[in-house]
Amino acid sequence: xxxxxxxxxxxxxxxxxxxxxxxxxxxxxxxxxxxxxxxxxxxxxxxxxxxxxxxxxxxxxxxxxxxxxxxxxxxxxxxxxxxxxxxxxxxxxxxxxxxxxxxxxxxxxxxxxxxxxxxxxxxxxxxxxxxxxxxxxxxxxxxxxxxxxxxxxxxxxxxxxxxxxxxxxxxxxxxxxxxxxxxxxxxxxxxxxxxxxxxxxxxxxxxxxxxxxxxxxxxxxxxxxxxxxxxxxxxxxxxxxxxxxxxxxxxxxxxxxxxxxxxxxxxxxxxxxxxxxxxxxxxxxxxxxxxxxxxxxxxxxxxxxxxxxxxxxxxxxxxxxxxxxxxxxxxxxxxxxxxxxxxxxxxxxxxxxxxxxxxxxxxxxxxxxxxxxxxxxxxxxxxxxxxxxxxxxxxxxxxxxxxxxxxxxxxxxxxxxxxxxxxxxxxxxxxxxxxxxxxxxxxxxxxxxx
Amino acid sequence: xxxxxxxxxxxxxxxxxxxxxxxxxxxxxxxxxxxxxxxxxxxxxxxxxxxxxxxxxxxxxxxxxxxxxxxxxxxxxxxxxxxxxxxxxxxx
Numbered sequence: 001x002x003x004x005x006x007x008x009x010x011x012x013x014x015x016x017x018x019x020x021x022x023x024x025x026x027x028x029x030x031x032x033x034x035x036x037x038x039x040x041x042x043x044x045x046x047x048x049x050x051x052x053x054x055x056x057x058x059x060x061x062x063x064x065x066x067x068x069x070x071x072x073x074x075x076x077x078x079x080x081x082x083x084x085x086x087x088x089x090x091x092x093x094x095x096x097x098x099x100x101x102x103x104x105x106x107x108x109x110x111x112x113x114x115x116x117x118x119x120x121x122x123x124x125x126x127x128x129x130x131x132x133x134x135x136x137x138x139x140x141x142x143x144x145x146x147x148x149x150x151x152x153x154x155x156x157x158x159x160x161x162x163x164x165x166x167x168x169x170x171x172x173x174x175x176x177x178x179x180x181x182x183x184x185x186x187x188x189x190x191x192x193x194x195x196x197x198x199x200x201x202x203x204x205x206x207x208x209x210x211x212x213x214x215x216x217x218x219x220x221x222x223x224x225x226x227x228x229x230x231x232x233x234x235x236x237x238x239x240x241x242x243x244x245x246x247x248x249x250x251x252x253x254x255x256x257x258x259x260x261x262x263x264x265x266x267x268x269x270x271x272x273x274x275x276x277x278x279x280x281x282x283x284x285x286x287x288x289x290x291x292x293x294x295x296x297x298x299x300x301x302x303x304x305x306x307x308x309x310x311x312x313x314x315x316x317x318x319x320x321x322x323x324x325x326x327x328x329x330x331x332x333x334x335x336x337x338x339x340x341x342x343x344x345x346x347x348x349x350x351x352x353x354x355x356x357x358x359x360x361x362x363x364x365x366x367x368x369x370x371x372x373x374x375x376x377x378x379x380x381x382x383x384x385x386x387x388x389x390x391x392x393x394x395x396x397x398x399x400x401x402x403x404x405x406x407x408x409x410x411x412x413x414x415x416x417x418x419x420x421x422x423x424x425x426x427x428x429x430x431x432x433x434x435x436x437x438x439x440x441x442x443x444x445x446x447x448x449x450x
Numbered sequence: 451x452x453x454x455x456x457x458x459x460x461x462x463x464x465x466x467x468x469x470x471x472x473x474x475x476x477x478x479x480x481x482x483x484x485x486x487x488x489x490x491x492x493x494x495x496x497x498x499x500x501x502x503x504x505x506x507x508x509x510x511x512x513x514x515x516x517x518x519x520x521x522x523x524x525x526x527x528x529x530x531x532x533x534x535x536x537x538x539x540x541x542x
Contacts, residue, residue, distance in 0.1 A: 003457070003536040008498040011539055012459035013491075016527045066511055068533035252537040301477045 269324030285338025297348030
């Protein structure tokens, strides 16, 4: 036997006891070739292309999950940003109809989420982009599986404050119609074109016809090895995490490549992000607490996140030649029991959460705020977060849920993967006059970097 | 003929007849046992069995289901995984 019993046990226990899984396999599909001036024909082409390919993805992923004994939790589809293929149908009603088509294609093929109902507006909006944003409250509240994104900033173009202002108002309207709709929308700076994770996945314009992207998971695995080394210094701790992430990334690489090969599509990337769930022992916050912090949010948390993500990237980069997507450490509030607990105990507030996102993508994720928060304040929260991404050449995003009728201290339970979000306090002072200026924050200078 | 090699891992509390029950299931399905090892890891009894399923009477999905059922009956976690996973994870 070339593999030792210790090694077999280590791998088997990662899956059986530490919740290791392939969090998502996301097939990117180019829909440009479905464009048709006849709207009915266009919808049929979109439905057929998604449905044919998605069904194969589901059956092949299930087969490989069995072969390797690694659960492949989610099978998803990302498509060309919808605003780019709706140029000849720029009405709100038709945007809602195409969203319903995407929703139906996803349901009929056993896909839990389909991403790409979005637009790239970092420099400015086309007519189609504006109609798409206008349709979002209806789309997000009436469809089940359609996820949406807007890219509103980049380090090359700067930050489109006009779009951010519209998004603040759009989120308020969406929450009033159906609060869970907000959980299916993310606004980005520097959105990656090959991100496999929802809600922000889309099939970018630089991608081939198809691309198979993989998101691994493994907070439980990392916590397990950190717990086994309670006294080592930070250099040693980083080494231990690197070695572990190397192993779990290799599992993703193996399964991703084989799945792409079996589907006859190019393999895209492995996304290194540590993605928590609300399962006990599957929390990123708990890893930071195993480092030695009493609660995430305590002073030292920013450094702890920086150390963690740096070690994850180094271990993962050694394991796969195709790293991409978000490749950060996810710290969504509602999807991580440790984060929920830290907010409820008063250890973590919105300001500290924002600080943590400065050293790890993917930004302010899955957090709830009071429903009476003014739209300008929501836009300002988004603008702050995107500014961190624009200035620091990194991806940042915001998935915020203004919950009608709820106040700080209350919480909202989404159930399933989306978890439970305690409502967080926002700064009561107004940003309205600043946000009203609108326009575009110019791109940052790339020299003089101190 | 090229082999198709997988690892079966059994984790839990030691008890009589574990090897007999699993090797019986392998024999019944024409699966050859290439190697077997056992010991205690982190306080758990761990048995690993290296098997070739090339001539198996049943597809992997059925073997996996039968092992899971057996594991449930005797209160142990049983996992079957292709050897390539271990090669990828533990060899550079």
